[in-house]
Every structure is written in structure tokens, then in C-alpha cells.
Amino acid sequence: MKIATYNINGTNARLPRLLEWLAEAQPDVACLQEIKTISENFPVETLRDAGWHCLVHGQKGFNGVAILSREPATETQRGLPGDDTDEQARYLEAEVGGVRVASIYLPNGNPQPGPKFDYKLAWMARLAAHAERLLATGAPVVLAGDYNVIPEDDDVWQPAAMAADALMQPESRAAYRALLHQGWLDALRAVHPKGHVYTFWDYQAGAWPRNHGFRIDHLLLSPPAADRLGDAGVDKDVRGLEKASDHAPTWIKLG
DNA sequence: ATGCCCGCTTACAGCGGA
Numbered sequence: 001m002k003i004a005t006y007n008i009n010g011t012n013a014r015l016p017r018l019l020e021w022l023a024e025a026q027p028d029v030a031c032l033q034e035i036k037t038i039s040e041n042f043p044v045e046t047l048r049d050a051g052w053h054c055l056v057h058g059q060k061g062f063n064g065v066a067i068l069s070r071e072p073a074t075e076t077q078r079g080l081p082g083d084d085t086d087e088q089a090r091y092l093e094a095e096v097g098g099v100r101v102a103s104i105y106l107p108n109g110n111p112q113p114g115p116k117f118d119y120k121l122a123w124m125a126r127l128a129a130h131a132e133r134l135l136a137t138g139a140p141v142v143l144a145g146d147y148n149v150i151p152e153d154d155d156v157w158q159p160a161a162m163a164a165d166a167l168m169q170p171e172s173r174a175a176y177r178a179l180l181h182q183g184w185l186d187a188l189r190a191v192h193p194k195g196h197v198y199t200f201w202d203y204q205a206g207a208w209p210r211n212h213g214f215r216i217d218h219l220l221l222s223p224p225a226a227d228r229l230g231d232a233g234v235d236k237d238v239r240g241l242e243k244a245s246d247h248a249p250t251w252i253k254l255g
Numbered sequence: 256a257t258g259c260c261c262g263c264t265t266a267c268a269g270c271g272g273a
Contacts, residue, residue, distance in 0.1 A: 009272085010262050034272085036263065061263055062271065108273060148273075167273065202273065203260035216273080246261075246273080 001097055001254045002026070004235075005144035005217050007033040007105070007200075007247035011064075014245055015043060019050055021238055021249055028070050029096055030249075031103030031144040035064035042066060059089040065103040065145070069096045076100065082126035090123070099225065099254070100134060104145025109166030117166050120148070124175040128182070131220075135183055140225035140254070143184065146247065147218045149176045151186065154195030155215035167216060184220035187252045191232040199234055199250045208239060217250040228254040 004027040008014040022030060030052075035042060039058040047054050053072050057079065058064035067073055077093035080086070093102040106127070109120030134141045150168040153159040162168050180186060188197060198213025207213065221229060235249040 013262060034262095108271080110271095110273065162273090165273070200273075204273095205259055207260095214273090 001028050001099065002251055003029045003031070003099070003101060003142050003144060003219065003254065004249050004251035005031040005033070005103070005146070005219060006249040007146040007217060007245060009034050009245040009247065010036045011042060012037065013243065015046070017238070017241060017243060017245070019046070021235065022050065022052065022068070025235060025249060025251070027251060029073070029101050030068040031101065032066040032068065033064075033103060033105035033146045034062075035066050036062060037064060055092060055094055057089045057092040059087070063089045063105055065089060065092045065105050067092055067094050067096075067101060067103050069094075071097055073101075077102070077130075080123065080126050081130055083122070098140065100137070100139050100141040102141075102143045102145070104143060104147065106145065106147045106149065108148045109172065112164075112166040112169055117169070120166060121171055121175060124172075124179075128175070128179055131179060131184065132182055135222055138224065139222070140228065141222035142225055142252070143220040145218070146216060147176065148216055149173065149218075150214050150216060151176050151189070151218075152195065155198075157198070157212045157214065161212075162214065167214070179220065183223055185223075185226040185229070187219045187221050187226075187229055187232045188215065188234070188250065190226075190229065197234060198236075200247050201239055203246050217247055219250065219252050221252070225254060230255045
């Protein structure tokens with residue numbers, strides 16, 4: 001079973017690239033982030049014609065997540081629990097093929113310090129609380145998405161260049177580590193322990209041709225899922241295509 | 256030091272992204 005996460009940075013701008021990648025990569029489940037559209041405008045018909053079932057949690061203009069699957073999926077959670085006043089569409093979860101899969105778009109948090117960084121840390125605390133409940137089910141769970149956290153220094157081309165960024169503040173990293181310490185496996189890190197496997201390259205300053213990237217798209221596996229981990233990788237070539245997202249699709253295979 | 260680029264918006268300039 002192949003499960004991928006892909007921050008597409010806008011559905012309208014990315015649809016041809018998305019369809020192309022889906023056809024080539026053939027994931028069983030694709031967790032999308034930054035769909036940047038209301039759910040009603042997500043191209044469900046086009047994707048259905050291409051053979052995909054869609055669960056969509058969108059909002060106007062920004063954010064928005066979706067889960068595409070070859071087999072029908074059963075939605076288990078829409079929106080991250082823990083704050084009824086939070087209207088940002090950043091979490092969607094479903095059961096598909098016996099695996100619980102979440103599509104996560106964790107807040108960026110810049111600039112820091114400030115209210116956006118506070119929101120990021122509060123969101124991570126809510127995610128940890130929900131993740132603890134998912135672990136307790138004993139089911140295979142995959143928390144896939146754009147975490148907006150650079151976990152270690154070898155997950156970025158040059159740590160000093162990002163030192164002031166919310167993505168690698170000690171508080172952001174500590175919250176990510178706390179999540180791992182619950183019992184989750186960072187699948188990309190496990191398969192590529194030497195690091196420098198990037199999932200994002202900024203549009204600016206020639207980041208892509210210079211390979212100035214960092215790793216912020218993660219797939220965290222509960223122990224029953226981790227026991228089935230076969231492979232993990234990044235479809236890096238997708239980042240180099242015309243009209244590419246600034247993120248590359250990132251995936252795992254479960255046996 | 257700042258912005259570079261990109262996608263979005265009851266758009267045509269400003270915001271958010273990372």
C-alpha cells in the first residue's frame with residue numbers, strides 16, 4: 001500500500017501536474033495540502049473520471065486539505081479537535097484499506113515571535129493530544145502532511161540561513177520530538193538516516209537549481225504501521241517540472 | 256537588510272506562504 005503526501009500549493013494552478021503525477025506514481029492514497037479552494041470547487045468530477053475518490057476539507061483562498069484514494073475512504077475526522085473557534089481547514093482524516101490516514105497542514109508560524117507562532121505551537125499541542133488518542137486505538141495510523149517543521153539540522157541545506165525561521169525554532173522542534181516520543185516513526189528519516197533528503201524548495205533565489213531545500217513534509221507511522229514500512233521516498237523530479245508546486249510528493253510503502 | 260517567486264482574491268495591489 002503506497003501512501004503519499006503532496007502540498008500542491010493551489011488546486012487550480014496545479015491540476016494538470018497533479019493528474020500527471022497521480023497517473024505516474026500510482027499511490028493508493030494521496031494526502032493533499034494547500035488546495036486553496038472551497039470544497040465545492042474542488043475538481044471531484046475530473047478526479048473521479050481519473051479513478052479517484054475524494055474527501056475534501058477546503059476553505060476560501062488559503063489552506064485546505066484533501067484525501068484521494070483508489071478505494072472508497074471513510075471519513076473519521078474533519079478539522080483538528082480541541083478548539084471550536086479554529087476555522088482554518090488544516091486537518092482531515094479517514095480510514096482506507098484498514099489504515100487510518102490523516103492529511104495535515106500544520107501552520108507555518110512566521111513571523112516569530114508573534115500570534116502566528118503562538119497559533120502554530122497551540123495547533124501542535126492539539127495535534128499531539130489527538131495523536132495520542134489515535135495511538136491508543138492500536139490501529140495502523142499514518143499522519144501525513146506538511147508539518148512546517150525542519151526536525152534536524154541535516155534536514156536543511158544551510159541551518160544558519162533558516163535560524164530565525166519558525167520552521168526550525170527550538171519550540172517547533174521540541175513539539176515535533178514530543179510527537180515522535182509518543183511512539184511515532186518518522187518514515188523518511190528511518191529509510192534515509194543520513195539526512196539531506198528535501199521535500200521543499202523555495203520559488204525564490206534559485207533555491208531549486210541550487211538544491212537549497214529542506215525537509216518539512218513528513219509521514220509519521222504508529223507502531224503497527226511502522227512494522228509494515230517497506231520503503232519511503234520523495235518524487236524530487238516533480239519539483240523541476242513547469243508550473244511545479246514548491247513541494248515535492250513524498251511517499252511510503254506499507255507491506 | 257530586504258526581496259527575489261508564486262497563487263490567491265467579489266483581484267488590477269496586497270497578503271500569505273516558507
